[in-house]
Amino acid sequence: MITTIFQWTIVTFVLTVVFANRTSMESLYTDLLRDYNPHIRPNDDQTQRTVISVTMHLISINEIEELTGVMSTVVNVDVMWRDPRMTWNKTKYIDVTDILFPQELVWKPDLVVTNPAKKVRKIGFEDIMIRYNNNGIAYWYTGDYLETSCDIDVTHFPFDRQVCTIVMIPWNYRQNELTMSIAQNNVQMENFTANGEWILYKTTAERVGDRPYEYIYFNLYLERRSSFFIINLFVPVVLLVFLNCMVFFLSPDSGERVGYAITCLLAITVYMTLVSETIPKTSKPICILSIVLLVLLMVSTVICFLTIISLNFHFRSKQKPLPEWLAKITRALRCANIKRRCGNNPRSDRRERKETSTETSQSQTDVESSKTQSIEDSEHTSNGKSVHLEKESENCHEPQDHDLETWKTFAILFDHYCFLFCCISLLIGSLYFVIFTNIM
Incomplete structure (x- = not known):
C-alpha cells in the first residue's frame, strides 16, 4: 500500500513538472511575441x-x-x-x-x-x-x-x-x-x-x-x-619525345628511320589529344604547361625533319664530294672525337716516348764492339716504333686523311650532334617547367 502511494506521488510530480514547463514555455512564447x-x-x-x-x-x-x-x-x-x-x-x-x-x-x-x-x-x-x-x-x-x-x-x-x-x-x-x-x-x-x-x-x-x-x-x-598531372600528363610526353630522339641511333641502311620518327610524333599527338581534357580551357591567361607541351611537340617535329636531312646526307652519291667549308667542319668535328678517345695531351705523350728512346740508345753505347750490329738494329727498331707512335699521335691531333671527309662521315657526325641537341633541349625545357613554375 505504501509502495503504491509512493509510485503515484512520483508520477503526479513528473506530470506536474512537465505540464508546468510546457505551460511556462507557451506563456513565455506568447509574452515575448506580444507587441x-x-x-x-x-x-x-x-x-x-x-x-x-x-x-x-x-x-x-x-x-x-x-x-x-x-x-x-x-x-x-x-x-x-x-x-x-x-x-x-x-x-x-x-x-x-x-x-x-x-x-x-x-x-x-x-x-x-x-x-x-x-x-x-x-x-x-x-x-x-x-x-x-x-x-x-x-x-x-x-x-x-x-x-x-x-x-x-x-x-x-x-x-x-x-x-x-x-x-x-x-x-x-x-x-x-x-x-x-x-x-x-x-x-x-x-x-x-x-x-x-x-x-x-x-x-x-x-x-x-x-x-x-x-x-x-x-x-x-x-x-x-599536382601529382596526378605530372604523372599522367607531363612525364609520358617527355618520355615519348626522348624515345623519338633515339631515332638518330638507328642505322640509316635499315630503312626504318622515317617510319620510327613519324610513329613517335603521331603517338605524342594522339596522347596530347586524349589528355587535353585535363588542361584548363582558358586563354586568360594560358598556362605554361600548354606552351611546354607545344614546344615538346615542335621538338618531335624537328626530329622528323632532321632525320630526313640526315638520310639525304647519308645516301648522297660519292661522285659528289663535300664542299670545302663542309669538309673543314667535318674534319674539325671528327678530330674532336678522335682527340677525346686518344687523350687530351697527345704531344706530351709523344715527347715522353722520344726521351725514353734516346735514353735507351745512349745506355747501349758502352756495350762490347761485338754487339754493335745488334745495337744498331735495336736502335733502328726503337726509332721506328717512336716514329710510328709520333705519327699515331699526330693523327690524333691533326688527321691528314682527307678521304675520310665523305657524306656518310658527315651524316654520322650530324646524327651525333642532333641527338645531343634534342636531348639538351628536352632537358632544359623540362627543368624550366618544373623549377620556374614552382619558384614563381
Missing part, C-alpha cells in the same frame, strides 16, 4: 548600432571551375546578437533558459553573398529556428550551398595557387546602423572534408568598412595537387 515587431532593429536606442558576430564553418569545397571562375562550397554560418526585447526572468517561467522562434517571426540580419556566380540571394533556409536565452542573446545557426565567383590564374598550372573569397554584407542596413564583427580571424575547419584536387593550406577572415556598407571577406588559400 514584437520583427522589422525593427533590436536596439532600444535606434541611434545606436546593432552589433552582430559572424563565424563561418567550411564543410567542403565541391568544385573549382577554371574556365568560368566558379567555386562551389558548402558552409555553415553562425550569427549571434543581443535583442533586449527577448529577455525574461527564468524563475518566473520555472527555470526556462532557452526558447526557439521561427526566423520569420523575429528580427534577424539579412546576410547576402555579394560575389555570387549566378544570382544574389539571402543566406540560409526559410524553416530555420533562432534560439534565444533568458539574457536576450540570439543564436542563428544557418548554412547554405554557395557558388561564388573566383579569379582563377592558371599560368603556373599544375603548380598554381589560388585565393578565392566569399564576401558577405548585411543587405538592408548601412554601416551606421549595423556593425558586423568577426568571432574568429579565420574560417573554422572542424567539419571540413578535404578536396581531392585542392589543398586548403590557409584561411583568413577580415572586416572591411566601405561606406555606406560593411563587408566581411572570408579568404580561402588553395594549392592544386
Whole structure:
C-alpha cells in the first residue's frame, strides 16, 4: 500500500513538472511575441548600432571551375546578437533558459553573398529556428550551398595557387546602423572534408568598412595537387619525345628511320589529344604547361625533319664530294672525337716516348764492339716504333686523311650532334617547367 502511494506521488510530480514547463514555455512564447515587431532593429536606442558576430564553418569545397571562375562550397554560418526585447526572468517561467522562434517571426540580419556566380540571394533556409536565452542573446545557426565567383590564374598550372573569397554584407542596413564583427580571424575547419584536387593550406577572415556598407571577406588559400598531372600528363610526353630522339641511333641502311620518327610524333599527338581534357580551357591567361607541351611537340617535329636531312646526307652519291667549308667542319668535328678517345695531351705523350728512346740508345753505347750490329738494329727498331707512335699521335691531333671527309662521315657526325641537341633541349625545357613554375 505504501509502495503504491509512493509510485503515484512520483508520477503526479513528473506530470506536474512537465505540464508546468510546457505551460511556462507557451506563456513565455506568447509574452515575448506580444507587441514584437520583427522589422525593427533590436536596439532600444535606434541611434545606436546593432552589433552582430559572424563565424563561418567550411564543410567542403565541391568544385573549382577554371574556365568560368566558379567555386562551389558548402558552409555553415553562425550569427549571434543581443535583442533586449527577448529577455525574461527564468524563475518566473520555472527555470526556462532557452526558447526557439521561427526566423520569420523575429528580427534577424539579412546576410547576402555579394560575389555570387549566378544570382544574389539571402543566406540560409526559410524553416530555420533562432534560439534565444533568458539574457536576450540570439543564436542563428544557418548554412547554405554557395557558388561564388573566383579569379582563377592558371599560368603556373599544375603548380598554381589560388585565393578565392566569399564576401558577405548585411543587405538592408548601412554601416551606421549595423556593425558586423568577426568571432574568429579565420574560417573554422572542424567539419571540413578535404578536396581531392585542392589543398586548403590557409584561411583568413577580415572586416572591411566601405561606406555606406560593411563587408566581411572570408579568404580561402588553395594549392592544386599536382601529382596526378605530372604523372599522367607531363612525364609520358617527355618520355615519348626522348624515345623519338633515339631515332638518330638507328642505322640509316635499315630503312626504318622515317617510319620510327613519324610513329613517335603521331603517338605524342594522339596522347596530347586524349589528355587535353585535363588542361584548363582558358586563354586568360594560358598556362605554361600548354606552351611546354607545344614546344615538346615542335621538338618531335624537328626530329622528323632532321632525320630526313640526315638520310639525304647519308645516301648522297660519292661522285659528289663535300664542299670545302663542309669538309673543314667535318674534319674539325671528327678530330674532336678522335682527340677525346686518344687523350687530351697527345704531344706530351709523344715527347715522353722520344726521351725514353734516346735514353735507351745512349745506355747501349758502352756495350762490347761485338754487339754493335745488334745495337744498331735495336736502335733502328726503337726509332721506328717512336716514329710510328709520333705519327699515331699526330693523327690524333691533326688527321691528314682527307678521304675520310665523305657524306656518310658527315651524316654520322650530324646524327651525333642532333641527338645531343634534342636531348639538351628536352632537358632544359623540362627543368624550366618544373623549377620556374614552382619558384614563381
